[in-house]
Amino acid sequence: MSVNGGSWRRLTARAAMPVLAILVLAGCGGSSSTGGGLGSGPLLVGVLAPFSGADASFGPRYLAGCYAASLSINGAGGIGGRQVSCQQFDTKGEPADAVPAANSMIAGNSNLMGVVGCTSDEASTVVPILDRSHIPMFCMTGQSEFNKSTAKYFHRLVPADSYDAYAMIGSALFGPNHAPYKRIALVFGDDIGSQTFVGPAVAALTKLGVTVAINQAIHLGAASYRTEVAKLLQATPDVILTETIGSAGTYMKEVKQQNGGKVIPFIGTSATIDPVWFKQVVDAIGLPDFLANYTAVDLKLTLQGAGYDEFVSQLTAADAKYPGSNALTYKGKSPTVHLYDGIIMTALAMVAANSSDPVVYNPKIIEIANGVSGATVVNTFKDGVAALKAGKAIRYVGAAGENNFNQYNNSQQGYNLVTMDKDGNEVVIGSLTEAQTQQVIDAGGGA
Amino acid sequence: MELYVAALGFGLISASVIAIAAVGFTMQFGITNMINLAYGEVMIVCAYVTWYVNQLGINAWTALIGAAIAGAALSFVLNRFLYAPFQRKGTNLIGMVIISLAASLMLANVLLGIVGYGTAAYEVDQGGLLRWNGLVLTAAQIAIIVIALLLMLAIHGLLRYTRLGKAMRATAANPTLARNCGIPTQRVIDVVWLITGGLCGVAGVVAGMNSENFSVASGAGYLITIIAAAVLGGAGQPYGAMIGALIIGLVTELSAAAIAPEYKEVVAFGILVLVMVLRPQGLLAKRGALAAAG
DSSP states (O other): OOOOHHHHHHHHHHHHHHHHHHHHHHHHHSOOOSSSBOOOSOEEEEEEEOSSSTTTTHHHHHHHHHHHHHHHHHHTTTBTTBOEEEEEEEOTTOHHHHHHHHHHHHHHOTTEEEEEEOOTTTHHHHHHHHHHTTOOEEEOOOOGGGTTOOOTTEEBOSOOHHHHHHHHHHHHHHOTTSOOOSEEEEEEESSHHHHTTHHHHHHHHHHTTOEEEEEEEEOTTOSOOHHHHHHHHHTOOSEEEEOOTTTHHHHHHHHHHHTTTOOOOEEEOGGGOSHHHHHHHHHHHOHHHHHHHEEEEEEOOOOOSHHHHHHHHHHHHHHHHSTTSOGGGGTTOHHHHHHHHHHHHHHHHHHHHTBOOHHHHHHHHHHHHHOOTTOEEEOSHHHHHHHHHTTOOEEEOBTTBOOOBOTTSBBOOOEEEEEEOTTSOEEEEEEOOHHHHHHHHHHHTOO | OHHHHHHHHHHHHHHHHHHHHHHHHHHHHHHHOOOOTTHHHHHHHHHHHHHHHHHTTOOHHHHHHHHHHHHHHHHHHHIIIIIHHHHHTTOOHHHHHHHHHHHHHHHHHHHHHHHOSSOBOOOOOOOOEEEETTEEEEHHHHHHHHHHHHHHHHHHHHHHHSHHHHHHHHHHHOHHHHHHTTOOHHHHHHHHHHHHHHHHHHHHHHHHHHHSOBOTTHHHHHHHHHHHHHHHHOTTOHHHHHHHHHHHHHHHHHHHHHSOGGGHHHHHHHHHHHHHHHOTTOSSOOSSTTGGGO
């Protein structure tokens, strides 16, 4: 077929219009990453976490925080008008699955403003990928390798697992409603994430002269732990320090069964403050025994004030808007609260930097979290945007309270001693003093 | 010493649960030439079916019958509408394994959408405790051992003394010859999927009772042990699977008593590797599938 000059011109003119239209639309819809201006089109927060597998309960609690944050941001007009949405990327709790999940998330979403999740299951493998791609992230890992992280885009609002271990020992020694426990059992999973609690705990207990009655590394997800429990009972511990996500119900039921119907007091990590964990253990040992024997340690969240009120309000809205998310279940749960704050801080950083380029807005996250001299304290995204528009420097004190990032992008707030009520709501029963905390940390050799 | 006696008892419970599941799994392979990696997920589906029935106030032990029916129906459907068409097209064994893996993932994710990621537990009375020289077993655990024994005897009777059993063995040995001899092999295979699916359903429930609670993720964990028991005994050999289950159940618990619990599976699978090195066909395999059944 030959094309003469006239028809070619007509053809190119006809073809040029849709091509031009596509280019214009693409320009509108895509993420601007030029470093100047907030761009246009929707923005995405990736929730990169286990949504299936043994740790499948982790993902939904992070997603709930993301939903609440996106509603708070969108309700205040978005980030320079850009609406924020959340999408889950399932790592299955396995590094081998997490890498392709992270890669496809990055490759398929040029409008990714940040990532939340990245638990101990997969953080070691996905943090370098996200960091190389310049994607700000708020990770829920307590692994000690991140205590002095050099990843610029990594942020952690939860303490190292070793601090959880110290807090649990503090609870065993100084907690309310019991005499100091003298024989302590450690029952943790045999995976790397779980075992990070054990070393610091053993070091601290040994130095403090407390007997480690037994130290068991159990295989999470096993069908039963009867022989392990028989060994534990032979060691006659006063208390069990544990986490055993996914297996605590099985283990504690067998303790009760073999111990003549009597449950040994057990202290959980902050990860056990979770509705799934609560239900599993209550189903196994019964509510009265749970309430009488369970305590845990949790991050010292304020859970009050304008920031928390906004969080609860948006979580309530998310619960209605996303049926099946059970978002309200996570009210007051530290991972949900923390990641909500992380997303709000990221959004405010974008507004403050007036840029959708992570290279430009990433440093602003810590500036907004820690505040600079004379900064105006804001508790919500809406107030933050208003203050920024008024030309003020801001410090975001959010749903979880103040943040204080160190040079390694770690922020910690101390610990509460807690339990749960009959509905699985967290109840604060005490806290560790500065001196008590320091005593245990010093004994354990620091973080 | 008491600890070892206790571990022996606990090993018997584990072995009972594994045996019910492994016999069904290995019969599927031995007779229909199908390594069904969706077996663990079918177990969990049945465990949840029973859980829902149990939530309606029906005793979990009675609901076991429902689990067997659900397992039989699901396995039958899985074979008739997914596996069999591929097998008719001549898909090789590796291809069939991949298809069963896909079925496993589909079942797990559909189930996850329905029941969520949380755990479920049966409301079942554990009954009194039997204590003897360190042995501690609840009435419910003894019931699991008895159920396993009865089912194993039933499978033995079926394979040894019934026409159907003979037809199964003939189909396993040489399906073409069996068909030429007038055995309706397709019908035999359908019945095999129904029977092994029933075993799978019962195994799912007793595994859930044994663990006190279970979740969608539990299926994959069960499958590893089931395959190990089946391979140890000789792939495709029901009696071999029974012996494999006993060895794995006892070794895991006794090694947990003797050394640190994190090594108990290492020891069990170490024995599996050792047997595979010394006797690659497994403990009971002689020639062809189900040969040991006589």
